[in-house]
Amino acid sequence: MIYQKDTAEPSYLDYKGKYKGIFSWIFSTDHKRIALLYMFSILTFFAIGATLGLLMKFELIAPGRTIMSAQAYNAFFTLHGIIMIFAVVIPGLPAVFGNFLLPIMIGAKDVAFPRINLLSWYLYVTGVSLVVISQFTGQGPPDTGWTFYAPYSFRTAGNMLPAVFGAFVLGFSSILTGLNFLVTIHRMRAPGMTWLKMPLFPWTLYATGWVQLLATPIIGITLLMIVAERTLHIGFFDPTLGGDPLLYQHLFWTYSHPAVYIMILPAMGAISEIITTYSHKAIFGYKFMIASVLAIAFVGYFIWGHHMFTSGMSGTALYTFSLLTFIVAVPSAIKVFNWIATMHQGSIDLQTPFYWAMAFLFVFMIGGFSGLILGSLAANVHLHNTHFVVAHFHFIVFGGTGFAFFGAMHYWYPKITGRMYDTRWANIGLVLFFIGFITLYGPMFYLGFKGMPRRYYDYDEVFHAGNIVSTMGSWVLYSGLVIIVINLFASLKSKIKAPSDPWGGKTLEWTIPSPPPVENFEEIPTVTKGPYNYS
Amino acid sequence: MYSTTGIDASNFVSTFNTSFYFIAGISLFLLTGLTITMLYFVFKYNKKKHKVAIQNEGNLLLEITWTAIPVILALMMFYYGWEGWKPLGKVPANAMTVTTTARMWSFSFRYENGKESADLVVPVNTPVKINLVSLDVIHSLFIPAYRIKSDIVPGREKVMWFLPEREGDYDLYCAEYCGLRHSYMKSMVKVISKEKFAAWLGDTTTLAVATTGTTPGEEGLSIMRIQGCLACHSSDGTKIVGPTYLNLFGKQEVVTRNGTDVTITVDSAYIKRSIFEPNADIVKGYPKGLMQSYKGKISDADITKIIEYLKSLNEK
Numbered sequence: 001m002i003y004q005k006d007t008a009e010p011s012y013l014d015y016k017g018k019y020k021g022i023f024s025w026i027f028s029t030d031h032k033r034i035a036l037l038y039m040f041s042i043l044t045f046f047a048i049g050a051t052l053g054l055l056m057k058f059e060l061i062a063p064g065r066t067i068m069s070a071q072a073y074n075a076f077f078t079l080h081g082i083i084m085i086f087a088v089v090i091p092g093l094p095a096v097f098g099n100f101l102l103p104i105m106i107g108a109k110d111v112a113f114p115r116i117n118l119l120s121w122y123l124y125v126t127g128v129s130l131v132v133i134s135q136f137t138g139q140g141p142p143d144t145g146w147t148f149y150a151p152y153s154f155r156t157a158g159n160m161l162p163a164v165f166g167a168f169v170l171g172f173s174s175i176l177t178g179l180n181f182l183v184t185i186h187r188m189r190a191p192g193m194t195w196l197k198m199p200l201f202p203w204t205l206y207a208t209g210w211v212q213l214l215a216t217p218i219i220g221i222t223l224l225m226i227v228a229e230r231t232l233h234i235g236f237f238d239p240t241l242g243g244d245p246l247l248y249q250h251l252f253w254t255y256s257h258p259a260v261y262i263m264i265l266p267a268m269g270a271i272s273e274i275i276t277t278y279s280h281k282a283i284f285g286y287k288f289m290i291a292s293v294l295a296i297a298f299v300g301y302f303i304w305g306h307h308m309f310t311s312g313m314s315g316t317a318l319y320t321f322s323l324l325t326f327i328v329a330v331p332s333a334i335k336v337f338n339w340i341a342t343m344h345q346g347s348i349d350l351q352t353p354f355y356w357a358m359a360f361l362f363v364f365m366i367g368g369f370s371g372l373i374l375g376s377l378a379a380n381v382h383l384h385n386t387h388f389v390v391a392h393f394h395f396i397v398f399g400g401t402g403f404a405f406f407g408a409m410h411y412w413y414p415k416i417t418g419r420m421y422d423t424r425w426a427n428i429g430l431v432l433f434f435i436g437f438i439t440l441y442g443p444m445f446y447l448g449f450k451g452m453p454r455r456y457y458d459y460d461e462v463f464h465a466g467n468i469v470s471t472m473g474s475w476v477l478y479s480g481l482v483i484i485v486i487n488l489f490a491s492l493k494s495k496i497k498a499p500s501d502p503w504g505g506k507t508l509e510w511t512i513p514s515p516p517p518v519e520n521f522e523e524i525p526t527v528t529k530g531p532y533n534y535s
Numbered sequence: 536m537y538s539t540t541g542i543d544a545s546n547f548v549s550t551f552n553t554s555f556y557f558i559a560g561i562s563l564f565l566l567t568g569l570t571i572t573m574l575y576f577v578f579k580y581n582k583k584k585h586k587v588a589i590q591n592e593g594n595l596l597l598e599i600t601w602t603a604i605p606v607i608l609a610l611m612m613f614y615y616g617w618e619g620w621k622p623l624g625k626v627p628a629n630a631m632t633v634t635t636t637a638r639m640w641s642f643s644f645r646y647e648n649g650k651e652s653a654d655l656v657v658p659v660n661t662p663v664k665i666n667l668v669s670l671d672v673i674h675s676l677f678i679p680a681y682r683i684k685s686d687i688v689p690g691r692e693k694v695m696w697f698l699p700e701r702e703g704d705y706d707l708y709c710a711e712y713c714g715l716r717h718s719y720m721k722s723m724v725k726v727i728s729k730e731k732f733a734a735w736l737g738d739t740t741t742l743a744v745a746t747t748g749t750t751p752g753e754e755g756l757s758i759m760r761i762q763g764c765l766a767c768h769s770s771d772g773t774k775i776v777g778p779t780y781l782n783l784f785g786k787q788e789v790v791t792r793n794g795t796d797v798t799i800t801v802d803s804a805y806i807k808r809s810i811f812e813p814n815a816d817i818v819k820g821y822p823k824g825l826m827q828s829y830k831g832k833i834s835d836a837d838i839t840k841i842i843e844y845l846k847s848l849n850e851k
Contacts, residue, residue: 151671151672155824240689240690279580287593310675310684322617340569345591347582377554453718
C-alpha cells in the first residue's frame with residue numbers, strides 16, 4: 001500500500017474508494033467503517049431485543065393473560081435472550097469501539113488483518129441470521145430460553161441444530177476478532193508505546209481477546225457433540241440415550257460464563273478512559289487497573305459452575321466454584337476503588353459521558369454486590385432461578401455493559417462523527433434511562449427474594465405489586481432510550497463541528513482530526529510518555 | 536410466608552438469613568459509602584471550584600489496603616454461605632421419605648405406604664426426605680417459604696430434605712423452565728399436626744385430601760389430579776395443551792393415525808388407549824409427542840373411575 005503524505009487527506013467518511021454507496025461500506029476493510037457496520041447491526045438487533053423486552057414486561061403487569069399467550073411469552077424471552085446476549089452484548093463494545101479505537105489508541109493505521117476483520121462482520125451477520133431464522137423454521141415457535149438446556153431443547157422439534165450452528169458461526173466471528181486484536185496489540189503499537197504506556201481501553205481489549213480466543217471454541221465442541229448425539233445417537237446429554245444433562249450445562253457455561261467477561265471487560269476499559277479524561281487527572285493505580293483486568297479474565301474461566309449450584313454437583317465442586325466466585329469479585333472491587341480515587345482532587349468536567357460513568361458505577365456496584373449474594377451457597381439455594389437472578393444479570397450486563405456502551409457512544413461520538421451532539425437532550429435521555437432502569441430491575445430483587453421464579457408467564461397475586469412497578473419502569477427506560485438514540489441521529493446534522501480534542505483527552509485518538517482520516521495518522525507518532533500524562 | 540409466632544417455616548430459613556443478611560448488610564454499607572464518596576468528590580472537585588487537578592498516580596499502601604479488605608470480606612461471605620449450605624446435604628436418619636415425580640407440568644408425591652397425593656402433605660417437626668424423579672425434562676422443586684430448591688434431573692438420583700417447623704400451607708413451584716405450562720407447574724406443601732397426618736396417611740381408601748364426597752366421578756377426579764392430567768386438559772372447555780374433557784365422552788373426533796385421518800367415537804376403549812398409547816391417535820390440531828404413556832401407572836379399575844368422571848362432565 002502506498003502511503004501518501006497528503007496533509008489534506010479526506011476523512012474516512014468522505015473517502016472515495018473503489019466502491020460506491022452501500023458497497024463502500026460492506027466491502028470496506030477500514031477498521032473504522034467496519035466498526036460502524038457493527039454499530040448499525042448491533043443497534044438494529046438491540047432495538048428488536050428491547051422491544052421484545054418491553055412487550056414481555058407489559059404482559060407481566062397483571063397475573064393471567066394480558067396481551068399474549070404463554071407460547072408467545074416463552075418465544076419472546078427466548079428470542080430476547082438470544083439476540084441480546086449473542087448479537088448485542090458479546091460483540092457490543094469490542095466490535096464497535098474496539099474496532100474503531102484500538103488501532104488509533106495504539107498509534108496504528110488499521111488492525112493486523114483488515115480483511116479478516118471484515119470477514120468477522122460477515123460471520124457475525126450470518127450467525128445472528130441463522131440463530132434468528134432457525135427459531136422460526138422448526139415445528140412451532142422457539143421456546144427453549146437462550147440457554148438451550150438439555151433435554152428440554154432436544155424435545156422441541158428440529159430447531160436445536162441450526163440454532164447452535166448459528167452460535168458456532170458467531171463464535172468464529174468472536175474468535176477472529178479476538179485474534180485480530182491480540183496480534184494488533186502485540187505487533188502494531190507505535191514506537192515507544194511499551195506495554196505499560198498503553199491506555200486501559202486497549203488493555204481490556206487485550207484481556208478480552210484472550211477470553212474470546214480460548215473460551216469460544218468450547219461452544220464449537222458442544223456443537224459437534226450435539227451433532228453426534230442427534231445424528232449418530234451417541235448419548236452425551238440426553239438421558240434417554242444414556243447421556244447426562246449436566247454435561248451440557250457444564251459445557252454451555254464453560255463458554256457462556258467467560259462470555260460475561262467479554263461483555264464487561266471492555267466496558268470497564270471505556271469507563272476508565274471516560275473517568276480519567278473528565279477528571280483531567282491520570283488514572284489512579286494504573287498498574288493495579290491492568291493487573292485486575294488480567295486477574296478477572298483469568299479467574300473468570302474457572303467459575304462457570306456457579307450457574308449450577310442447584311443442579312446436583314458434588315459438594316467439592318460446589319464450594320470450589322463458590323470460593324472462586326468470591327475471589328473474582330476482588331479485582332472488580334479494586335477497579336471501583338481506583339475509579340473513585342481518580343476523581344479525588346481532579347478537576348471534574350461534568351459532561352454527559354461522565355454522568356454515564358457515574359451511573360455505571362452505581363448500577364455496576366449493585367450488580368456486583370447482588371452477585372456476591374448469589375455466589376453464596378446457602379443464599380443461592382433460595383434465590384437461584386428466581387427474579388433475583390434476572391435483576392442481578394440485568395444490572396451487570398445491561399447496567400454494566402449497556403451504561404458503558406452509551407457512555408462510550410457519547411464520549412467518542414465527536415471523534416467518530418466529527419459533530420457535537422445536543423447535550424441537553426442527551427442528559428434528559430440519560431436521566432430517564434437511569435430512573436427507568438432502577439424502577440424496572442430494582443423490584444425484581446424483591447420479587448426474587450419473595451420467591452417468584454424466572455421465565456414465569458403467569459404468577460400468584462403475592463407478586464403483583466412488584467410487577468406493576470417493574471412494568472412502569474420499562475416504559476420510562478424505553479422512553480429514555482428513544483430520546484438518546486434520536487438525539488444521536490439528529491446530531492449528525494448538527495452545525496457544530498467537533499475539534500480534534502473536545503474533552504481534553506490525552507490518549508492518541510484525540511491528537512488526530514475528527515473524524516479521523518482514512519489512514520488515521522499522517523505520521524505514526526512516537527510515544528514517550530504514559531497514556532494519561534496531565535502534568 | 537413470614538412468621539408471626541417467631542417460629543421459622545423450616546430449618547433452612549435461618550441458615551439462608553444468616554448468609555443473605557450478612558452479605559446484604561456489608562454490601563449496602565459499601566454501596567452507600569462508595570456512592571456518597573463519589574458524589575462528594577464530584578461535587579467538591581467540580582471544574583468550576585477546582586480549576587486544576589492535583590495529579591496523583593497511585594498509592595501502594597492504599598492499593599494493598601483495598602485489596603486485603605475485600606479479600607477478607609469475600610472469604611467471610613464464602614464461609615457463611617458454605618456453613619449454611621452444609622446441612623442441606625445431611626439428611627437425618629429418621630427422616631420420612633416421600634418420592635416426588637415431576638413431569639410436564641405437574642408434581643405428584645408418593646408415600647412409603649403407596650399413598651399418592653397431588654400436594655405435599657407432611658407432619659410438623661418431622662424431617663422429610665424427598666426423592667426427586669423426573670419423567671421427562673429438568674424441573675426444580677422450589678419452596679420459597681423454606682428457602683430451598685433442588686433441580687430434578689432426568690436420569691439422576693437426587694434427594695433433598697427439610698424440617699417443617701410451622702403448620703400451614705406453603706407454595707411449591709417449579710423453578711427450572713420446562714416449557715409451555717412452566718408457570719402453572721405448582722403445588723402446595725401442607726404442614727399438619729402429627730396426629731392429623733397419621734390419620735391422613737393411614738386412610739388409603741380415599742386417594743387425596745380433597746376427596747370427601749361420593750358424587751359420581753369424584754374419585755376419578757382425584758386420580759387425575761394426582762397423575763397430573765389436569766395440567767394439560769381442562770374440564771371447562773378451555774384448550775390448554777391437550778383436548779378438554781368437557782363433553783368429550785361420546786363425541787366424534789377426527790384423529791391422525793399413522794399419518795391418515797380417521798373419525799372415531801370417544802368411548803371407553805378409546806380413552807384407555809389414549810392413556811396407555813397417547814401418541815397412537817392424535818386429535819387433529821394437537822401436537823404429537825407431548826404426552827407420555829401411563830401404562831403401569833394407572834390401573835384398569837382407576838380408568839373406569841376416570842371414565843365415570845368424564846361422563847359427569849357431559850352437559851345434558
